[in-house]
Amino acid sequence: MDNTIKRLPDAEFTVMKAIWHSETPVTTLVINEHLSSDISWKPQTLLTILARLTEKGFLSSERRGRERCYTPLISENEYLEIETGNFLNRYSGNSIGHLVKALCADNDLSPEDLNELRKLLAEKGSV
Known part of the structure; x- marks a missing residue:
């Protein structure tokens, strides 16, 4: 692509x-x-x-x-x-971390959102 x-x-x-x-x-x-x-x-x-x-x-x-x-x-x-x-x-600037930080700073994350993020990070081997 x-x-x-x-x-x-x-x-x-x-x-x-x-x-x-x-x-x-x-x-x-x-x-x-x-x-x-x-x-x-x-x-x-x-x-x-x-x-x-x-x-x-x-x-x-x-x-x-x-x-x-x-x-x-x-x-x-x-x-x-x-x-x-x-x-x-x-x-x-191609930083997923900066993007996630910006999204989390201005928005309340639900417990479901947090669990989904944890799962994604675990799948990527980051946690």
Whole structure:
């Protein structure tokens, strides 16, 4: 996976989430069904976003009869790994410790959160 992938604008990310959570290949009709009810884009808006995602290499597109079908070329996990890495690099100098410290400083951690963190650290051999 190429780390030069840029962060998707919110609208494009919303469409990708709808595609990732659908059985692929997927049509625009199915994508519209998976978008939340408060999103009411015109059909051309969705087509424009899909064309951009195809240009950027996130989707492949093929015509099947009268419909165009889209398949993700990048998985949700791949994208989120890159986004998380970019966030970590940008805001905490690639230090997971600094990031966790910052998150803990301003937020009350529940006992469940603390247990989950302990488990993760134990799995990594850090505790």
